Amino acid sequence: MAVSSAYGIADLAADLRRIADETQDDGEIVRRVGPLVERLARNSEDWISQEYYRCDRDQGFGVHLLHEEPNHDLAIFAVAWLPGRGTPPHDHGTWAVVAGVDGDETNINWKRLDDGTTPGYAELEEVNRVIARPGQVMAFLPRDIHAVWNDTDRITLSLHVYGRHLNHSDRSQFDPKTRREERFLVKVE
Numbered sequence: 001m002a003v004s005s006a007y008g009i010a011d012l013a014a015d016l017r018r019i020a021d022e023t024q025d026d027g028e029i030v031r032r033v034g035p036l037v038e039r040l041a042r043n044s045e046d047w048i049s050q051e052y053y054r055c056d057r058d059q060g061f062g063v064h065l066l067h068e069e070p071n072h073d074l075a076i077f078a079v080a081w082l083p084g085r086g087t088p089p090h091d092h093g094t095w096a097v098v099a100g101v102d103g104d105e106t107n108i109n110w111k112r113l114d115d116g117t118t119p120g121y122a123e124l125e126e127v128n129r130v131i132a133r134p135g136q137v138m139a140f141l142p143r144d145i146h147a148v149w150n151d152t153d154r155i156t157l158s159l160h161v162y163g164r165h166l167n168h169s170d171r172s173q174f175d176p177k178t179r180r181e182e183r184f185l186v187k188v189e
């Protein structure tokens, strides 16, 4: 008898709960979560929906919540990106594991140069740019800073998993030119 090997969002959520119960070490969490997110990203036919491609024109991307715990921990999102749009540099205030699902996305990594003691002020320097392809996984610790950009000519989609829902974590967006740091909230569908 054939046994289904489909691994879906509910399976990932159950694995996230187990991992979060077993360790509070962010580095260990992202190492263990990475292969699970990659599995979902490479088998998107098991969970993807056309509505996840919907984007918010003002924001430049569409954030679709697929799972969170009742206290807003362990959040899973599908994020769709309009061509030529993206995010400002930002951190997450929690661990993050992101995998490409459909299309190539440009990931820009930034380094913070100041000591973070002046409220609302941050000096940033670009470190590198990486093209994140479908099935490729990237992991971020809570204060890592990156930006995402869709340099292609069609909507791209990626799968984002966080220790906490991003509008409930203490995190920032940055303007490298003006050196301003401010709260980063996103519109979630």
Ligand SMILES: [Fe+2]
Binding pocket: 090, 091, 092, 146
């Ligand atoms: Fe991010």
